[in-house]
Structure formats: C-alpha cells, structure tokens
Amino acid sequence: MKELVVISGKGGTGKTSLVASFSTLAERKVLADCDVDAADLWLILEPRILRRKPFSGSKKAEIIEEKCTACGRCEEVCRFEAIRGTGPPEDRVYRVDPIGCEGCGVCFYICPEKAIDFQERINGEWFISETRNGPLVHAKLGIAEENSGKLVTLVRKEAKHLAEERGLDLVIIDGSPGIGCPVIASVTGADLALVVTEPTLSGQHDLERVTKLTAHFGIPTVVCINKYDLNPQMSAVIEGWAREVGLKVVGRVRYDPAVTKAQIMRASLVEYTGGKIAEEVRSLWRHIVYELG
Amino acid sequence: MKIAVASGKGGTGKTTVATNLASVMAEEGQKLVYIDCDVEEPNGHIFLKPAIRRRIPAGIPIPQVDTEKCTGCGLCGQICQYSAIVVINKRVLTFPQLCNGCGGCSLICPVGAIKEVPRQIGVVEVGTADGMDFVQGFLAIGEVRATPLIKKVKGSAPPGEGISIVDAPPGTSCPVIESVKGADFVVLVTEPTPFGLNDLKLAVGMIRELSIPFGVVINRSNVGDEEVKRYCQTEGIKILLEIPEDRQVAEAYSRGELAINALPEYRSRFRQLFKSVERNFKGKG
Structure with a gap:
C-alpha cells in the first residue's frame, strides 16, 4: 500500500480541489483529510459518517479553588504566562487561562497543596465516512486547540488501517499549509509528496521552503504548477528552478473559473467539467500514478 | 492599536x-510596525522589501543531562508531557525536537543533573521598510513548534x-x-x-x-x-x-x-x- 501526500x-x-479530482480518478483508495485545522474535502465529498470518535491530544491544568492557598508557586513556574493571580495580596485568586495553557503539567507537579487538576481534554473529533468516491477519514480539531500534529498522525494511521482492512492499495492525504507540526506529521514516511504551487513570488518562496522540508525527511517529491497561465514567465522560472534542484514538474494546470463553480456545485473538477483543465488534471494524475510506481 | x-x-x-x-x-x-507572524511561510517581505538591520537567532531552552550526577530516578520522564525526555533502564534520552521548553525536567530533578541550554529553532529579523518598522521570523526547516518563535517575533517589535x-x-x-x-x-x-x-x-x-x-x-x-x-x-x-x-x-x-x-x-x-x-x-x- 502506498501513501500520497498533497501539500x-x-x-x-x-x-x-486537486485531491477532490484525484478522489474521482483514483481507484482502490482511502482518502485522508489531514488539514485538521481547516478541513474542506468533506464539502465536496458529502460524507455519510459511519463512525465518529472523540480525540484527546493534550491535558490542561485547572486550579481547584478550595484547595488553593494562593502561594503563587504555579504562576512562578509557568513559562507560558497562562497562570495569573488577581486581587489584593490577602485575597488573591489564581486562575489558569485555558487558551494559554500548553499542558506541560509543571504547575500540577509543583503545587505543594495538590490544588491543581490536570486532566485529558477532548480537543477534537475524528470520523470514518463513506463517500461516492470511496472511504474518507477526516477530523475536526476543536476551536483554539493544539496538538494538530497528533490528530494528523491519528487520521493517517486510521486511513492506513482502513485501507488494509478493505484491501485497498492507496491512501491520498490532503495536507495543510505551512512547514510546521501538522505538515511534518502528514509527510513523514509517505511514499510521495505532491507539492502544489502557483506562479507567484510567494508561491515560489514557499515551494522552496516546503521542498526543503520533504528533502529533510527524505520524502520523494514532485511538483505541480497550478494556475500556470496567470504568470507564464514566473511558471518558467519555477520550472527552471525545479530542474536545477532535481525536482520533477509532473503537471501544469491552467486557471479556470470552473474550479470555483465545481466547488459551489459540490463536485470535483473532473466530475464537473470535461474541458481542457480537466484533461490537464487527468494528465497530472497519470503522472502521479507513474511516480508512485 | x-x-x-x-x-x-x-x-x-x-x-x-x-x-x-x-x-x-x-x-x-x-x-507603524509590520509583524509577520507566519513564521512557517513568511511572505510580507516579498511585498514590503524591508532592509534587515538585525538577525537574531531564536531558541528555546532544552535539557542537558549531566550523566555523572543523574541517578536514573525517572522523574524527568514522568513530568515531561511531550516525550522529549525519557528514561530507559536508568539511562536518560532526550529528543530536543519534541521539547517545548517548559523547564519541568530541570525543576523536578532532585539531584540537579539537568541544566537548560538554548537550542535554535529559527531566526527573527528586524528592519525597516518604507517608513515603517518591520519584524519577521523564519522557522528552521524540520522544526515542529512555531509558537515559541512567534512569541519572539512579537516580542522583538519596537516599543511605543x-x-x-x-x-x-x-x-x-x-x-x-x-x-x-x-x-x-x-x-x-x-x-x-x-x-x-x-x-x-x-x-x-x-x-x-x-x-x-x-x-x-x-x-x-x-x-x-x-x-x-x-x-x-x-x-x-x-x-x-x-x-x-x-x-x-x-x-x-x-x-x-x-x-x-x-x-x-x-x-x-x-x-x-x-x-x-x-x-x-x-x-x-
């Protein structure tokens, strides 16, 4: 079984949008939406949820007021400025800011009165669903929650597990933007990373950083230039750069308002249109299949 | 404002x-000061073209274990919520990438065997662009935690x-x-x-x-x-x-x-x- 990650x-x-099209074109696969911060694939695939489970990725501290003697030790040791005492010295009240708390537990271990509660918290949900284009594992990180990396790892694990169970050969992972925690969790150990870029200076700058990341983790990487005709010169520059550093450009997809229209119709692009752009996406998919081997 | x-x-x-x-x-x-907190993929500099005056390496404190002093008691491994320090067969192993710099291990070590040393996770750049102050951060490739660097970027903005x-x-x-x-x-x-x-x-x-x-x-x-x-x-x-x-x-x-x-x-x-x-x-x- 292979894992393709799109970042x-x-x-x-x-x-x-590309992953949605791949979901139409690929056979025998499981889809994994690892952009747990802003998961959007479900909007196109309209999943029927088969199983939903709570996700618990971190603990948070809470002060038990009755036990607290307001010694202030917790405020001293907290490096995240998440504990603050308010009120006059003789009647001080300490509270943990749940958004600032990083769940390190130092206050809990240090409190001489054992007046701090330190419990696992539910900070998201994950789902196994059925869609018209195959099974989908997806998740929703709670608002203002951390540890998206753990949730990404969980979604990937469950998607692989599901693929094995059903005897499917491929997991397609929709990744998140950036190069930090959730992205690292979605690329490590994948068989192929497809980096989708656009012909802008920002796109090129970010492409360079994210391909350094995949190289750092030894993930075979190919590139697709989306909306390539918005600035053909910039596309040429990116292709030249890719050649120089030994990255294969496996697809060029034009700018087309049909992409937005398909989204509004809750369809993947290749479901929505048979135009030139659809041919470019199909060609891109054939190249990816080849690269996956 | x-x-x-x-x-x-x-x-x-x-x-x-x-x-x-x-x-x-x-x-x-x-x-005005422009603060680019998108340290994973900062792009503001592409448009504002700042002249960078200072580059400040940014780090977080991570544990360094003195194996002479360490008794292998395992308390550090118990307090760490990020598996950044673990004790196996009385031997301490650290995983700097996972550490978020909370300082719990050095605080709890009963024999003072853990010292904190800085580890670089990125760089903060400070400069000016067209009549404004400009601050940005670049997370180093392969680093997991952007939040501590974002704190440093915000903290590097000029006062006023x-x-x-x-x-x-x-x-x-x-x-x-x-x-x-x-x-x-x-x-x-x-x-x-x-x-x-x-x-x-x-x-x-x-x-x-x-x-x-x-x-x-x-x-x-x-x-x-x-x-x-x-x-x-x-x-x-x-x-x-x-x-x-x-x-x-x-x-x-x-x-x-x-x-x-x-x-x-x-x-x-x-x-x-x-x-x-x-x-x-x-x-x-």
Whole structure:
C-alpha cells in the first residue's frame, strides 16, 4: 500500500480541489483529510459518517479553588504566562487561562497543596465516512486547540488501517499549509509528496521552503504548477528552478473559473467539467500514478 | 492599536491585505510596525522589501543531562508531557525536537543533573521598510513548534504607542492564536466560496473564543456565491471591505508588487479599510 501526500507550503494554491479530482480518478483508495485545522474535502465529498470518535491530544491544568492557598508557586513556574493571580495580596485568586495553557503539567507537579487538576481534554473529533468516491477519514480539531500534529498522525494511521482492512492499495492525504507540526506529521514516511504551487513570488518562496522540508525527511517529491497561465514567465522560472534542484514538474494546470463553480456545485473538477483543465488534471494524475510506481 | 490579519483558509489574501494596509497607513505618516507572524511561510517581505538591520537567532531552552550526577530516578520522564525526555533502564534520552521548553525536567530533578541550554529553532529579523518598522521570523526547516518563535517575533517589535499590523498564519490552532493574542482588532480575510465560508466560520469561532472585536474582508468578491455575505448578515458580522478579483492585481501580486502601486485606486480602498477598522474598534471598545 502506498501513501500520497498533497501539500503546498503556501495556502490556497489548490490542494483540496486537486485531491477532490484525484478522489474521482483514483481507484482502490482511502482518502485522508489531514488539514485538521481547516478541513474542506468533506464539502465536496458529502460524507455519510459511519463512525465518529472523540480525540484527546493534550491535558490542561485547572486550579481547584478550595484547595488553593494562593502561594503563587504555579504562576512562578509557568513559562507560558497562562497562570495569573488577581486581587489584593490577602485575597488573591489564581486562575489558569485555558487558551494559554500548553499542558506541560509543571504547575500540577509543583503545587505543594495538590490544588491543581490536570486532566485529558477532548480537543477534537475524528470520523470514518463513506463517500461516492470511496472511504474518507477526516477530523475536526476543536476551536483554539493544539496538538494538530497528533490528530494528523491519528487520521493517517486510521486511513492506513482502513485501507488494509478493505484491501485497498492507496491512501491520498490532503495536507495543510505551512512547514510546521501538522505538515511534518502528514509527510513523514509517505511514499510521495505532491507539492502544489502557483506562479507567484510567494508561491515560489514557499515551494522552496516546503521542498526543503520533504528533502529533510527524505520524502520523494514532485511538483505541480497550478494556475500556470496567470504568470507564464514566473511558471518558467519555477520550472527552471525545479530542474536545477532535481525536482520533477509532473503537471501544469491552467486557471479556470470552473474550479470555483465545481466547488459551489459540490463536485470535483473532473466530475464537473470535461474541458481542457480537466484533461490537464487527468494528465497530472497519470503522472502521479507513474511516480508512485 | 494592534490589528491582526488572519483567516481560516490559506491563500485568501491575508498578506495582500496586511501589506497594502500597512503601506497606505505608513504613507499617511502613521508610526507603524509590520509583524509577520507566519513564521512557517513568511511572505510580507516579498511585498514590503524591508532592509534587515538585525538577525537574531531564536531558541528555546532544552535539557542537558549531566550523566555523572543523574541517578536514573525517572522523574524527568514522568513530568515531561511531550516525550522529549525519557528514561530507559536508568539511562536518560532526550529528543530536543519534541521539547517545548517548559523547564519541568530541570525543576523536578532532585539531584540537579539537568541544566537548560538554548537550542535554535529559527531566526527573527528586524528592519525597516518604507517608513515603517518591520519584524519577521523564519522557522528552521524540520522544526515542529512555531509558537515559541512567534512569541519572539512579537516580542522583538519596537516599543511605543504606534500601530502594529500582524500578519498571522492560516488556520485556527496554536500558532494562529499566539499571533492574534493581544490584538485590539482582527481582520478576517475570506473568499466567497464554500471552502472560504467553512474556514471563515472556524476562524470566527476562534476569535469569539478570544473575545476580540473583528470584521471581515471579502477578497475576490465577484467570484463564487453570496453565502459568505449571507452568513455575515445573519451573524451580525461587519464586512469591512470587498475586493473584486482583478487580473492586474493578481499579476502585480505574482510579481511581488503591492496592489496600491499597481492600481492607484486601491489606495483609497485600503484607506477606507483602516477608517472602517478604527470605527468598528472604537464602536465596540
């Protein structure tokens, strides 16, 4: 079984739209939406949820007021400025800011009165769903929650597990923008990374950083230039750069308002149109299949 | 006044809004600092072309274990919530990448065998661009945690009473929260598509949790559908500005040029945006 991960560095280059098309074109696969921060693939695939489970990725501290003697030790040791005492010295009240708390537990271990509660918290949900284009594993990180990396790892694991269970050969992962925690969790150990870029200076800058990341983790990487005709010179520059550093450009997809229209119709691009852009996406998919081997 | 520019979805035009807004205000003689908190993929510099005066390596404290003193008691491994320090067969192993610098292990070690040493996770750059101060951070490739670097970027802004404009990373999780924390007003940039709307709802949920006044900018307002507007109306969310899709602006963007320079009429649009932000901030504050 193989894992293909689609990432971009810069946001909004068209990852999810392409993954939606791949979901129509690929056979025998499981889809995994690992952009748990802003998951959008479900909007196109309209999943029927088979199983939903809570996700618990971190603990948070809470002060038990009755036990607290207001010694202030917790405020001293917290490096994240998440604990603050208010009120006059003789009647001080300490509270943990749940958004600032990083769940390190130092206050819990240090409190001489054992007046701090330190419990696992539910900070998201994950789902196994059925869609018209195959099974989908997706998730929703709670608002203002951390540890998206853990949730990404969980979604990937479950998608692989599902593929094995059903005897499917491929997992297609929709990644998130950036190069940090959730992206690292979505690329490590994947068989192929497709980086979707656009012909802008920002796109090029972010492409360079994110391909350094995949190289750092030893992930075979190919590139697709989306909306290539918005600035053909810039596309040529990116292709030249890719050649120089030994990255294969496996696809060029034009700018077409049909992409937005398909999204509004809750269809993948190749479901929505048979135009030239659809041919470019099909060609891109054939190249990816070849690269996956 | 601190203004943060954020969005749930990536690529909606945060940097476009933040850089053009900053430039227009600096032109008007406002004392201003631009703070690029998208340390994973910072792009503000492409448009503002700052002259960087200082590069400051940024690190977090990580444990260094003195094996002579260590008794292998295992307390450090118990307190660490990130598996950054573990004790196996009385031997201590550290995984610096996973450490978030809480200091718990060195605090709890009964024999003082753990010392904290800095480990670089990125760099903060400070400079000036066209009459404004400029700060940005670059997360080193392969680093997991952006949040501590974002803190350092924010902390490196020059002191004073002026206006700061924070360019936040996309999403709704910890790096975004760190970026918008402390802002007086948040500008949420979205686009009128199903993805844009879904991610806007998530971003609104996050900003409401933080109780910061906010408004919405709809970018590429003439593509897509009316659902974003309908949502804003139903929720009583102020639409601060609509920017129609324009080939000339898109091309200027692709070359790393500001919209206000490519199309001078955009100048008044971004001036209006600032006035609108000020009005809404005062109205709610």
